[in-house]
Amino acid sequence: MKHIKTVNKANLKETAAKGGCGKCQTSCQSACKTSCTVANQKCEAVK
Amino acid sequence: MIHKYIQNDKYIVLDVCSGGVHLVDKLTYELLDYAKPPFEKVCPDEILDKMSGYDKNEVAECYDELRELYEAKMLFTDDDYAKYAKMAMKAPIKAMCLHVSHDCNLRCKYCFAQTGDFGGCRMLMTPETGKKAMDFLIENSGDRVNLEVDFFGGEPLMAWDTVVETVKYARSIEKAHNKNFRFTITTNGILLDDEKIDYINKEMSNCVLSLDGRKEINDNIRPTPSGKGSYDIIVPKFQKLVAGRGDKDYYVRGTFTKYNLDFANDVLHINELGFEQLSVEPVVTDESLPYAITEADLPAIFNEYDRLYTIMEKQTVEKDRKFNFFHFMIDLNQGPCAVKRLRGCGCGNEYVAVTPDGDIYPCHQFVGIEEWKMGNIFEGTVNQEIKDYFAGMHIYSKEGCSECWARFYCSGGCNANSFIYEGDVKKPHKLSCETQKKRIECAIALAAVKQETGE
Ligand code: SF4
Ligand code: SF4
Ligand code: SF4
Numbered sequence: 187m188k189h190i191k192t193v194n195k196a197n198l199k200e201t202a203a204k205g206g207c208g209k210c211q212t213s214c215q216s217a218c219k220t221s222c223t224v225a226n227q228k229c230e231a232v233k
Numbered sequence: 234m235i236h237k238y239i240q241n242d243k244y245i246v247l248d249v250c251s252g253g254v255h256l257v258d259k260l261t262y263e264l265l266d267y268a269k270p271p272f273e274k275v276c277p278d279e280i281l282d283k284m285s286g287y288d289k290n291e292v293a294e295c296y297d298e299l300r301e302l303y304e305a306k307m308l309f310t311d312d313d314y315a316k317y318a319k320m321a322m323k324a325p326i327k328a329m330c331l332h333v334s335h336d337c338n339l340r341c342k343y344c345f346a347q348t349g350d351f352g353g354c355r356m357l358m359t360p361e362t363g364k365k366a367m368d369f370l371i372e373n374s375g376d377r378v379n380l381e382v383d384f385f386g387g388e389p390l391m392a393w394d395t396v397v398e399t400v401k402y403a404r405s406i407e408k409a410h411n412k413n414f415r416f417t418i419t420t421n422g423i424l425l426d427d428e429k430i431d432y433i434n435k436e437m438s439n440c441v442l443s444l445d446g447r448k449e450i451n452d453n454i455r456p457t458p459s460g461k462g463s464y465d466i467i468v469p470k471f472q473k474l475v476a477g478r479g480d481k482d483y484y485v486r487g488t489f490t491k492y493n494l495d496f497a498n499d500v501l502h503i504n505e506l507g508f509e510q511l512s513v514e515p516v517v518t519d520e521s522l523p524y525a526i527t528e529a530d531l532p533a534i535f536n537e538y539d540r541l542y543t544i545m546e547k548q549t550v551e552k553d554r555k556f557n558f559f560h561f562m563i564d565l566n567q568g569p570c571a572v573k574r575l576r577g578c579g580c581g582n583e584y585v586a587v588t589p590d591g592d593i594y595p596c597h598q599f600v601g602i603e604e605w606k607m608g609n610i611f612e613g614t615v616n617q618e619i620k621d622y623f624a625g626m627h628i629y630s631k632e633g634c635s636e637c638w639a640r641f642y643c644s645g646g647c648n649a650n651s652f653i654y655e656g657d658v659k660k661p662h663k664l665s666c667e668t669q670k671k672r673i674e675c676a677i678a679l680a681a682v683k684q685e686t687g688e
Binding site: 187188189190191192193194195196197198199201202204205206208209210211212213214215216224225226227228229230231 | 246250251252253254255256257258260261294295298299301302306307310314317324325327328377378379381559560562563564565566567568569570571572573574577578579580583584596597598641642643644646647649650665669673676680681684685
């Protein structure tokens, strides 16, 4: 494509069916915790 | 749904429901004001008319590219995740915030724990209670293997024996129960010494070190009980701790208030002290307080985030990145699954806080609010009604989240902030939403730059 460059190949849609296993870290949005916010967290099922 | 924005010279288009991130040119960016599904085979005349400032052939070409992306399900995708909300529902408890100390040796002005005592009495947790809490966590963790325990306060180093004994006990029983404990600690650093530093670096998989930045900023808002500053006491200790940390995680984290809306300078200052994993975040507090951030401060805060972004973008392009900024970190390729993203906060469901008395609350920020008390570890009961309530708190049950472009990154905000400042767990705290969205924009842009530069 000339006008559009897609940055990421990952597609959330594909993660839904196999997701939700609950292995990953609990998240917390609060500033005072070590816990991650969801956005910078990693999936632990793919490891 | 899409969200488009300009970050420095980048035109960014986010396809909200697939998580697709596209960099586009100015023409395409403007065309997206008009081009929407269903796409026609050729670009409709009325769109060409609206884009009259551009060459018709070019507009038509862009239109074709957009249609191609749409057909490949990378643009304007639907939100069909509601059916998964149920999957993310009730879960075993796998994380615990252990309030080993409801006492503190600093008097930070913005402390939600009200100088450490959470509005109650100053109190330390006994080792017995700490151990009991580990038993409770194991019993309530179902099939979850990884269990997280955060030593928290007040100031947890004031109850050091309890920390050490709790860790020792948990380690002694984890294998038999097929569990794997991960310990973390959040400290203000005052009581750190060589022994504690070594211990933390050995046992704690992550630690949060509280420092607000420049000396005058930190000391003004984080004084000792006698009114002196804390900076000179803690900085050398933190430096020593981090020097011995190896590849284990840590964060130096600060809070910014109305007094330092130029907080990027504090981020840079902390970095200059030798720390590379940084987090500096807005204070969330009652708007009537003098240091509170209000809506009127948002333009200044957005500017400051942009300034920080620009600094980090430059370092990334020049392959000379000196630090990570916690809230500008997004992994566009290996982030959590869509189900996980429906509910960001595990409070009251997967996560609980335990006080020195053994009382159970949904999380550290609910501690002391009587109506949210969920039980006591010595009684071994957990209020299932409250647990169910929090299990049902996801982006489809909160006000405005299901229409918000940031929902798969923010995942519905902080339940405690919503409750404390908007009066309802279901009503996201507006000010937090605004800063959150701005940070996500910066984070996505930075992730795009990283991808381009191969970082
Ligand atoms: S470990 Fe991965 S798949 Fe499992 S819930 Fe977490 S993000 Fe989803
Ligand atoms: S930014 Fe606010 S509205 Fe958007 S998902 Fe987060 S909490 Fe909900
Ligand atoms: S309610 Fe807020 S502070 Fe408590 S766990 Fe959730 S995000 Fe964190």
